[in-house]
Amino acid sequence: MTVNGRIVTSLAMVMLFVFFVVQAFFFRHEAAMMPLLVGLPGFILSLAQLIVEIRPHGGRNKDEPIISGPEGTIILWIAGFTLGVIAFGFVLGAPLLLAAYLYFVAGERLSISVLGGGLCVAVMLGLERLLHIPLFEGLVIHHLL
Amino acid sequence: MLETSVSSLLGIFLSPHMMMLMTMGVSVGLFFGIMPGLGGKLGVIFLIPFVFGMDPIPGAVFLLAMHSVVHTSGAIPSILFGIPGTGPDAATIVDGYPMAQKGEAGRALGATLCASGIGGVIGALFLSLLMPFVGPIVLAFSPAEFFLLAVLGITFIAALSGDSLLKGLIVGLFGLIIATVGLDPNSGESRYTYGQLFLWDGIDPVTAVIAIFAIPEMIALAARGNLADDDDAGGFRYTMRDVWEGCLDVFRHWGLTLRTSIIGAVIGLIPGLGGDVASWLCYGHAVQSSKSPERFGKGAVEGVIAPETANNSKEGGALLPTLYFGIPGSSGMAILLGAFVMLGIQPGPRLATDQVDLVWALIWTLAIANILAVLLLLAMAPWLSRIASLRTGLLVPFIIVLSLLGCYLGAGAWQNFVLVLGLGALGWLFKKYDWPRPPFVIGIVLGPIAEDSFHKSMALWGPGFLLRPLSLVLLSIIVVTIALYIARTRRKAVPA
């Protein structure tokens, strides 16, 4: 997807501010004060920035892919890790994904990948058992138990 | 007085038991600091069962030794990985991480260690000198002054915007509006929560910082090089000589070091401001007071020194209202206070006169613990270098897991992970297209303070609150700051 990333970013900011400002109109007076005080200038300024980006810059505004190859991989993996932890928690999900990343993406040997996963498990268990800090167990696990 | 102070110092130094407690406390503190998300509060809670039954002075020394060094090691993941070890260490990421990327990791580490150590010692000094004057100082800061301090901090957004003022302002305003998410205590209105209970207390700043800073850096790191290539991690390798260089930097910039230590201690002194305020305000000050502010954000060592001195000196400041009033200077102090009470220490004005030995023991603990922490970490520095020089591919998944862990420990709700994805995506866009990110943190940290104190000030005094003496002083500082900023930008624009 080739699109101008700068315009996308400015547009995102404009839309965010529109959202916040519009919602603020439904708040009570005192509650709406700060969001409006901050949101309205934010909206105006981001609109200004958007206009700056849209205007032709003499060669600087080349349309380019927002996400390049290697970036795409890591972004997907970060999303994957996040979803994995949400689903399977820190003690199970994180180590598994960690090992998977090490093996498939970083190209480490299987033994190292498994070791990495093991280290992760050890740290997580250490936090839970020794420091008594309960860690998130993951939604899927929670429903299974 | 002098007698007690010296005898108390010797009491600690010459007692193997005390020094052992001190060392153990420091080690625990360093561990809790370096693990993102753990931090001082959890450390105290973890240690409380161990101190139960101890005598007051050893117990207090043990706990304080732990608590005061948390921010010393907290800067390490900030510099090496771009993940804050504790909330206030986030400011160190802005210049510390770029320094590491430029191959100056050792220098950054040396600077942060020495800065932390010196900051801590100055904080202890501050504590000892100001003990008699605590009452009036703490009471001088009302909501009116809080509001103006917050506004002053917010004006730093401009200074931290680097090359693009417009983008910086937008990001800062965005931070401010994100800070309004949650249940507004002044009106009872739920703002932007849409029935999600986890948002009622607002968006957790630790999560926001990790999402906006660490995630984009990880994307850049992983996308940049060949994950399997050993050479690629070379930038993070360092020698002890680099580390010494960093230490010397702290002395080279002695003026800044001194100023930020004092500012940090003062902010720690005022209950309700919090650690993030200290480090970001001092970071902003470093930018403002520098002759070449454009270096910041790209690896300026002052950007590491300023927040780190403040982080540690604020502990000394925070002890003042805690001991003198029984009013904790920060949330970490609140837990520490509870533990002190459990040990049989009764905070109050009489502490300074009735239990001078205890007070001096605490002062010395602050100083010694900080120095000990620096020595320990310097000794461990070569090992840290080994870890930092691992292949990118090995490091990346661990950093991701640590980030997620840090977010969870900070906020305690899994729904935060969704926020992490959203804010992370935004942060990545910001990084990619040169939108400055520090203003966001300023917004999210100072926004609630500004709004809350504004409401209180108006309720207490009406608009006249601006005319109080201290308020006028702060107002003039704000005006001068803005004027200086404008003057500086004009000067840069003139050579056409």
Place this chain on the structure above:
Amino acid sequence: MPQSKTMSSSRKGAHNKWGGMTIRIIALAGSWVMLVLWALNPAIAQSNLFDGKTITYIVATKPGGGYDTMGRLVARYLEKYLPGSQVIVKNVPGAGHLVGAKMIYAADPDGLTIGSFNTGLMYWQLTADDLSELDLTKMSWIGKAAVESRVLVVSAKSNVKSLEDFHNVDHPVKMATSGQSSASHQETELLAKAFNLNIQIITGFEGTEAELSMMRGEVDAYLGSASSLKSFVDNGNGKIILEIGGKPGSPLPQASALAKTDEAKSIISLIETQSQLARLTAGPPGIPQDRLQPLRDAYMAAFADPGLIAEAEKLGLPIVPAAGDIVAERIRADFGQKPEILALLRDLLKDE
């Protein structure tokens, strides 16, 4: 040294910076750690119901602070009186104890999830439209730990020195409270209605901020728990002019004695229930009696334990324990009041 920069190069051992030896040491250490952790796990055994089980004690606040301290104390001693069990504390802060309370309410009623939250949620329940996620009358009550009477404190710097002065001064008396929907705010409003006080409420004072504000002379008065304001008063910064829910024989003027109208009496009674049922421990609705009773027994045993009593005293947490059945009764009584009283209270609380 030539480096081939392809992916496959790392699979060879030759360029491995860490070397086989280091890896092996880490592997050994890692597996050893895991073994140790596994061994530390309490051994699964036979008889006792909670033997070998892990009970999660949810504290509805962040670490630190009264609820957390008490919760951790309770957790430790519960473990002692439920042999073989492990009780871990989990902090679930948010929304003024609502998140934690709801989490307890939603847990499985097997006795393995219990926790503590602010009794002030009773005010929330009075005005709540939707009780599907939390209904205090239905929870399985295990016990309560303390009595937290409320005291109305006036600042030493204020020219308001007594309850009568509230009516004598020509301007509204400034009172500090926490957030708008907090128990402190609700109670202050209720008190004002009960005694017809002309006050101006300033919200947003969390924790000890109210005390600081009184010391600065900004606000005149504050309604808070007796234990948390004790040192403030002892240090001469303020004076208690009224107590709600005090012990019999308390030297302070009692609100219950001063309440004249029926309305005032209902209000004071409600606040008194609050103060009587401080530091609750509860579980989700529907815990079977064969699990609930051991929990209640263990709870009462824990509070009779001299070790706990000593620790609580050191921490400055006065304890007046009562078992779950008493708590359940009191709560049912309050919510089972005549509908007109409940409607009145609801209106008062909703009235902004």
